Amino acid sequence: MFHHTHGYKSHSLQLELVHRPTGPIIPGHTFRVSAVPAPVPSDLNEGDLLLETLYISLDPAMRGWLDDVRSYVPPVQIGEVMRAFCICRVLASRSPKAAAGDIVTAMNGVREIGILSDKHIEKPAFLPPGGKTTDLLGVLGMTGLTAYFGMMKIGNVKRGDTVVVSAAAGATGSVAVQIARIQGAKRVVGTAGSDEKCRWLVEEGGADVALNYKDPEFRRKFREATPDFVDVYFDNVGGEQLNMALARANRGARFVMCGGISQYNAEHKQGPKNINNVITMRIRMEGFIVFDYKDEYPTALGQLAQWLAEGKLKRKETILKGGVRVADEGMVQLYKGGNIGKLLIEVKNPDEERQSRL
Amino acid sequence: MFHHTHGYKSHSLQLELVHRPTGPIIPGHTFRVSAVPAPVPSDLNEGDLLLETLYISLDPAMRGWLDDVRSYVPPVQIGEVMRAFCICRVLASRSPKAAAGDIVTAMNGVREIGILSDKHIEKPAFLPPGGKTTDLLGVLGMTGLTAYFGMMKIGNVKRGDTVVVSAAAGATGSVAVQIARIQGAKRVVGTAGSDEKCRWLVEEGGADVALNYKDPEFRRKFREATPDFVDVYFDNVGGEQLNMALARANRGARFVMCGGISQYNAEHKQGPKNINNVITMRIRMEGFIVFDYKDEYPTALGQLAQWLAEGKLKRKETILKGGVRVADEGMVQLYKGGNIGKLLIEVKNPDEERQSRL
Numbered sequence: 001m002f003h004h005t006h007g008y009k010s011h012s013l014q015l016e017l018v019h020r021p022t023g024p025i026i027p028g029h030t031f032r033v034s035a036v037p038a039p040v041p042s043d044l045n046e047g048d049l050l051l052e053t054l055y056i057s058l059d060p061a062m063r064g065w066l067d068d069v070r071s072y073v074p075p076v077q078i079g080e081v082m083r084a085f086c087i088c089r090v091l092a093s094r095s096p097k098a099a100a101g102d103i104v105t106a107m108n109g110v111r112e113i114g115i116l117s118d119k120h121i122e123k124p125a126f127l128p129p130g131g132k133t134t135d136l137l138g139v140l141g142m143t144g145l146t147a148y149f150g151m152m153k154i155g156n157v158k159r160g161d162t163v164v165v166s167a168a169a170g171a172t173g174s175v176a177v178q179i180a181r182i183q184g185a186k187r188v189v190g191t192a193g194s195d196e197k198c199r200w201l202v203e204e205g206g207a208d209v210a211l212n213y214k215d216p217e218f219r220r221k222f223r224e225a226t227p228d229f230v231d232v233y234f235d236n237v238g239g240e241q242l243n244m245a246l247a248r249a250n251r252g253a254r255f256v257m258c259g260g261i262s263q264y265n266a267e268h269k270q271g272p273k274n275i276n277n278v279i280t281m282r283i284r285m286e287g288f289i290v291f292d293y294k295d296e297y298p299t300a301l302g303q304l305a306q307w308l309a310e311g312k313l314k315r316k317e318t319i320l321k322g323g324v325r326v327a328d329e330g331m332v333q334l335y336k337g338g339n340i341g342k343l344l345i346e347v348k349n350p351d352e353e354r355q356s357r358l
Numbered sequence: 359m360f361h362h363t364h365g366y367k368s369h370s371l372q373l374e375l376v377h378r379p380t381g382p383i384i385p386g387h388t389f390r391v392s393a394v395p396a397p398v399p400s401d402l403n404e405g406d407l408l409l410e411t412l413y414i415s416l417d418p419a420m421r422g423w424l425d426d427v428r429s430y431v432p433p434v435q436i437g438e439v440m441r442a443f444c445i446c447r448v449l450a451s452r453s454p455k456a457a458a459g460d461i462v463t464a465m466n467g468v469r470e471i472g473i474l475s476d477k478h479i480e481k482p483a484f485l486p487p488g489g490k491t492t493d494l495l496g497v498l499g500m501t502g503l504t505a506y507f508g509m510m511k512i513g514n515v516k517r518g519d520t521v522v523v524s525a526a527a528g529a530t531g532s533v534a535v536q537i538a539r540i541q542g543a544k545r546v547v548g549t550a551g552s553d554e555k556c557r558w559l560v561e562e563g564g565a566d567v568a569l570n571y572k573d574p575e576f577r578r579k580f581r582e583a584t585p586d587f588v589d590v591y592f593d594n595v596g597g598e599q600l601n602m603a604l605a606r607a608n609r610g611a612r613f614v615m616c617g618g619i620s621q622y623n624a625e626h627k628q629g630p631k632n633i634n635n636v637i638t639m640r641i642r643m644e645g646f647i648v649f650d651y652k653d654e655y656p657t658a659l660g661q662l663a664q665w666l667a668e669g670k671l672k673r674k675e676t677i678l679k680g681g682v683r684v685a686d687e688g689m690v691q692l693y694k695g696g697n698i699g700k701l702l703i704e705v706k707n708p709d710e711e712r713q714s715r716l
Contacts, residue, residue: 071638072609072638072640238633243629251430257637259637260633260634260637263634269631269632269634270629270631271628271630271632271633272629272630272633273627273628274627275596275618275629275630275633276422276618277645278615278643278644279617279618279645279647280428280429282430282645282646283645284642284644284645285636285642285643286640286642286644287635287636287637287639287641288637289637289638289640292640
């Protein structure tokens with residue numbers, strides 16, 4: 001019945017919430033790493049899968065999951081395993097949806113081994129030419145889908161638009177910039193937090209102009225970079241950049257409200273003082289959660305895969321080694337802006353393992 | 359050629375901007391009243407009309423026209439006549455659009471007599487049963503149209519919705535509340551700045567609940583008044599009420615961004631700290647200017663007139679006597695929230711005049 005080729009670990013490491021943060025995540029304090037007895041195939045009910053985590057996705061949204069407020073998902077509770085998207089390998093299955101050995105994506109959390117119902121896993125249809133496993137959390141996963149639906153459905157980007165993307169060197173932003181480019185935007189401006197990121201954005205990432213928001217002249221440069229004002233603003237940061245985008249909005253601008261990373265750790269949050277421009281400039285400011293477009297994932301993934309295969313879409317990733325034990329440090333790094341592109345934690349590298357068995 | 363039945367005044371009073379305000383309008387300082395030689399029929403070019411103002415509309419938007427910023431209309435310049443919507447009578451016409459004696463609406467400004475091109479006047483199609491001249495600036499004018507397009511097109515109010523309208527006893531808010539009611543909203547909550555206004559809202563104005571935002575318990579009462587959260591928020595005030603509405607927004611809520619009167623006079627404007635709820639609750643926050651719907655005015659006015667004739671739509675107005683000389687005081691009263699319903703200045707009462715001639 002159960003087909004699995006891997007030796008079992010007796011224990012599974014997992015990251016549990018112990019102190020709900022009011023400000024930033026504090027490594028070693030907000031969470032604790034626990035070693036729990038690893039679940040085994042005999043624990044599975046009908047429809048369940050036993051999963052081992054290969055890669056964990058680190059996403060800005062994770063900080064929001066720690067706030068005890070009404071949101072699109074319930075907050076992680078004290079004592080619970082930290083929620084996270086993962087690439088997993090199926091160790092054992094009592095579901096027709098995936099078999100032992102299959103690679104799946106799932107909200108398996110920051111843990112090494114877990115059991116999930118098949119309702120909560122996705123078996124990727126394919127990896128396109130040039131695609132790799134980690135793309136399933138990046139350009140061919142929630143990250144790419146978020147950029148896709150945000151730019152296409154909310155931003156409704158059109159030929160000739162001036163598009164600004166904040167956190168443009170981040171996982172979602174970097175895909176958003178390139179989609180705007182592909183869709184014929186006249187001018188794509190990206191903002192980021194270091195000169196290195198800005199160089200990458202212009203040289204590799206498809207931006208016409210990249211601006212370092214830490215530059216003292218950022219406000220002036222932002223104005224100068226948007227001589228025809230802003231038609232689409234894809235926001236990943238909130239705060240003062242959102243405020244500046246409001247000041248530069250064109251009539252009928254679309255504001256794609258995707259994230260607000262500048263505010264997630266703030267104890268005193270900042271609202272955009274220029275909100276009245278929503279009225280005077282007839283701005284449509286609209287939020288979305290990628291899950292809302294579930295029915296359209298296949299179409300979107302097909303398009304993203306095609307662009308990837310054609311070389312129109314490039315991606316960059318930063319992979320942290322060290323597994324569950326480094327996840328809290330990784331989240332902190334995410335909010336400090338250390339990474340270009342997608343930030344992942346490697347829990348188990350399936351290729352190295354394969355090589356070691358050869 | 360020129361048909362006019364009224365004696366001419368040799369001078370016309372007009373309100374001119376002299377000091378651009380940074381905070382509130384200061385009566386006697388921000389503007390000055392000037393007496394200028396009144397234009398006469400021989401001043402008309404082809405397509406022009408000579409107009410005498412009967413009523414001046416006082417609108418919260420007027421404060422925004424004084425700020426030297428990019429907006430949907432250019433700012434009023436120092437020395438210019440203050441911009442205002444008016445009901446006028448045509449004294450003389452070189453246009454086929456209206457003849458001497460006709461009643462028209464026009465952006466004639468805060469002045470007694472003026473010349474406008476016929477591109478800038480509207481000849482009302484009709485006054486429905488029960489309608490009166492001043493309705494042309496209220497429920498059957500820009501005010502009613504603003505409420506109509508905001509609630510119908512942006513708010514997309516549906517049967518079963520919970521609707522909150524801020525400044526609900528004001529000119530636009532009071533119509534917005536009633537349109538929500540007519541469209542089948544489950545619950546309509548209005549906010550206002552006095553207990554008298556709140557009583558009027560519940561007893562006459564069609565609201566289920568009315569809340570005084572000056573009440574120290576306002577926050578708690580706002581929560582309690584929206585047990586199923588908020589599907590449509592029609593905002594006329596911005597500031598803290600907008601922030602509270604964000605906190606209470608339902609998934610997929612529509613925020614009709616119509617005005618932000620709480621912030622118009624503020625030197626340090628307040629942005630909504632809960633802006634991140636736009637993302638988590640997938641809010642569509644959209645601004646509009648009634649002029650954008652010009653092509654649809656006839657349809658909307660037909661509907662508003664029908665509701666008025668059927669008694670489904672009630673209106674209240676406050677008319678200040680004293681003409682151009684009291685306009686700056688009137689604007690200040692508007693921002694202090696002194697009026698229920700539409701605030702107008704009477705420059706010349708056509709009915710009294712008619713009676714005096716009998």
